[in-house]
Amino acid sequence: MVSPENRQEFLRHLDVGKIQATIVINDIQRAIDDQLKPDISRASQSYLSYSWSEYHNLEAIYNWLDELEENHPLVAKTVVMGKSVENRDIKGFILNHRPERPNPLYGVLEGTLHAREWISAATVTWIIKEFLTSNNTEIRALAENFEWHIFPVVNPDGYAYTFSTHRMWRKNRSPDNVKTCPEGVDDDMSHGVDLNRNFGFEWMTIGASSDSCNNQYAGPEAFSEPESRAISNYVLALNEKGNIIFYIAFHSYTQLIIIPYSHVVSSDDALLSGNYPDMYEVAIRGADALEKRYGTHYRVGLSANxxxxxxxASFDWVKSAVDVPMTYLIELRDLGEYGFLLPPGQIVPTALETVDALVEMGKSASRLGYYELQYSGANTVFFSISMMLFGVLFALLK
Ligand SMILES: [Zn+2]
Incomplete structure (x- = not known):
């Protein structure tokens, strides 16, 4: 990224170094401004106070979760997994369509660990809406077979900061390691830890930085941050109560379904995560299903590949600590044309194709024996009642 006043010098450097370059985004500020304009053609895509024609700030997301609880008290409740550095709630949503069942299986969705990845929060809130209200048999089945624990924004300070001050902020807002950064790097850069490098599995062994001025700063030690501690404590507590079958972390961008472990660089070591072949099969089928709707191509594999x-990273820690069978990190749209500044008009398409993937992944994991996918719910009950009434009516007519 080059500011207009440095344009000529930058081009001269490229020329001297004989470096070929292409411009991906011509005017970053315009892309930032455009991203805040609602896409009116999708104004109908809304539920209660919330819509998917635009990106929403933290307050709007949290208010909407409260609204869901008020409107669906039998199946939905909000939950706070902990507090951030700046004392914000890390608020999520528990959805259980069959509260009477004794031992539910769990699914956990983690959104927006990286602050600037707005499409993550938008997609995860859409999934909540679909799991809560969809009449589609297959989405309904996936929603009903688990007790879902869904957190649209697990880095609330960073997310708020991308709205108030710095659109491209990635880390949390920890002040503990603030220092003077090298020339060309704003000192504010040291004001935060990359939460997806702070978890206690293979911490600081590869692809992470010990320099707080770096965007991949792993923190002074594993789990130094309240946000990563909150996530890990929540997962451990849930695992004590029963079986977590799915853990999916949503990021952007690059269109990938990533399988643990991310420190693994040799394919011989892919099997370190135990059921890598099964996770791979489930992910491939998910990616195929996703591609059917709009032709959006997702690649599948180890992060190193x-x-x-x-x-x-959080999902690697989850896999290692509690061995959740289906653990993934999904990098949503796009491939870099807009990057983190994905236009609001792409929220609904991204969300729709992602749900396609989740439905197929749910079916594939069941086919491989990880749980028994049951289709029952509203449609079957409705059908039985209709047949009964028809029977009564027929008898009366006779
Ligand atoms: Zn990310």
């Missing part, structure tokens, strides 16, 4: 090797 499809993105870069890294350590201290």
């Amino acid at each position: 499809v993105l870069y090797p890294m350590s201290g």
Whole structure:
């Protein structure tokens, strides 16, 4: 990214170094401004106070979660997993369509660990809406077979900061490691830890930085941050209560479904995560289903193969600590045309194709024996009652 006043000098450097370059985004500020304009053609895509024609700030998301609880008291409740550095709630949503069942299986969705990845929060809130209200048999089945624990924004300070001050902020807002950064790097850059490098599995072994001025700063030690501690404590407590079958962390961008572990650089070590072949099959089928709707292509694999090797990521820690069978990190749209500044008009398409993937992943995991997918619910009950009434009516007519 180059500011207009440095344009000529930058081009001269490229020329001298004989470096070929292409411009991906011509005017970043315009892309930032455009991202805040609602896409009116999608104004109908809303539920209660919330819509998917635009991106929403933290307050709007949290207010909407409260509204859901008020409107669906039998199946929905909000939950706070902990507090952020700046004392904000890390608020989520528990959805259980069959509260009477004794031992539910759990699914956990983690959104927006990285602050600037707005499409993550938008997609995760859409999934909540679909799981809560959809009449589609297959979405309904996936929603009903688990007790879902869904957190649209697990980095609330960073997310708020992307709305108030710095659109491209990635980390949390920890002040503990603030220092003077090298020339060309704003000192504010040291005001935060990369939460997806701060978890206590293979911490700081690869693809992470010990320099707080770096965007991949892993923190002074594993779990130094309240946000990563809150997530890990929540997962451990849930695992004590029963079986977590799915854990999916939503990021952007690059269109990937990433399988643990991310520090693994040799394919011989892919099997370190135990059921890598099954996770791979489920992910491939999910990616195929996703592609059917709009032709959006997602790649599947280890982080080292499809993105870069890294350590201290939340989903890798989840896999290692409690061995959740289906653990993934999904990098949503796009491939870099807009990057983190994905236009509001792409929220609904991204969300729709992502749900397609989740439905197929749910079916595939069941087919591989990880749980028994049951279709029952409203449609079957409705059908039985209709047949009964028809029977009564027929008898009366006779
Ligand atoms: Zn990310």
